[in-house]
Amino acid sequence: GRAAVAAIERAASLALAGRVDAVVTAPINKEAIWAAGAGQLGHTEMLADLTGAGRSTTMFLVHDLKIFFATRHMSLRRALDAIDVPSQRKSIAESLETLRVFGHDRPRLAVAAINPHGGENGNFGDEEIRVLAPAVEAARGDGADIAGPIPADSVFYQGLEGRYDGVL
Template sequence: MTRNVLALTLGDPAGIGPEITVQTILQVAGPNGPARAVAVGDPVSVKAALGVLGLDATVRAVDSWDDLPAEQEGVIDVFDTGVLGDEPVGWGVVDARAGQAAVRSIEVATAAALAGTVDGIVTAPINKEAIWAAGSTHLGHTEMLAELTGSKRSNTMFVARGKKIFFATRHLSLQQALTKINTEMQVTAIDEALRALRMYGTDEPCLGVAAINPHGGENGKFGTEEIDSLAPAVAIMRERGHNVVGPVPADSIFHQLFTGRYDGVLSQYHDQGHIPAKTIDFNGTISVTVGLPILRTSVDHGTAFDIAGQAIADPGTMVSAYLAGAEFAPYADRIRADFEAHA
């Protein structure tokens, strides 16, 4: 049986990405792992990470997805993107070369996923200042992937302890996020969350919709977003036959999620969903970008320049992202088909 292949991008080579990627491949991937892992980036960055970690492994450069060499224990295969050559970047600094290397690794891995020569990509963190210094105009991974794949709308799905959290709004101030809330966008967000739940293995999902205001607004005494936008959207989706519950006060809904009442929750703004996920399982929470024609899982933290190159970065989230990628890789064809159906 052919093993699924995952492309693991190194992220910003000045950050902790190479360290946590190397540890992930050596600890849980390898010939006996649930999916084949190939690092994507510059071999010099992998060698630098091995050096600071004090690990003994062979770095093997590959240049073709169609003719990967046989897996070997203690060997890290690296699809060489050819940016840095033999000149590594320094640890923990914003560097345009590092930004260029990070961007190129994403481009190469995404192209392979679009071509179907890998079953998904797992991304280590990038630094926005570094990619901007390299000439990129993207705000981050998600925006870059949307452009590379031709996706007009993508969103984030957090997976924490097997439960999924979605976001009606993401990188906006709280004040800006509230201006975006209306019935139409809620219907769209609920529909996308339900599609993602089905796509990733839940055939008849139950979705909870988080309220915005304390106590769900107390019938308008503490705000009217629930009355004006959230409850009407839930009613519309229930009339369409979907199992949607809400709006449920945010101080209760995440406890209910993790104790099994829902398969997923739609949070209304960035921190409303991030805080409970990262509190209950910081190292185990991973991010999946939904709405793309490819599978992409990711760590949910940054480059940690302050500890890069010190061999103290915890690889837990990268390990979780790889394991989730291996779990979801069999759905790669389903993900592509859903994208084409809704393009």
């Protein structure tokens, strides 16, 4: 754990000094860094604190598809409780901004559904109806090129086929 914390601190220091252009991380053992005294939940939060960033975004890159997280470092139960229309609007805005940073002048974003088959009109959960669809509609009203909620068994395939630049 101490070695992981030291490596993250060193990477942040090198980036802030301009000695590296980027920091790429691999998974770390959260329990080990907590045992070493890290006060943050993971390296994303550590890097945000070390750099003074006002916000942080977790993004996975699979080929050219950027994949974003609406929540992180919490149980599924807590994640479901944590999402609401304002938080999803914020996640959408941050995802779109990150896509612009990566050179997508008019980013195409898809929002993945949470429940099996996109909830099937509330039969398998209603988060798509109550939370995701209103957030997507609001972003679309703001001019975003956004689709969703799209069932997870389809959206990532569609993204890898080039239909979207990112998936939230």
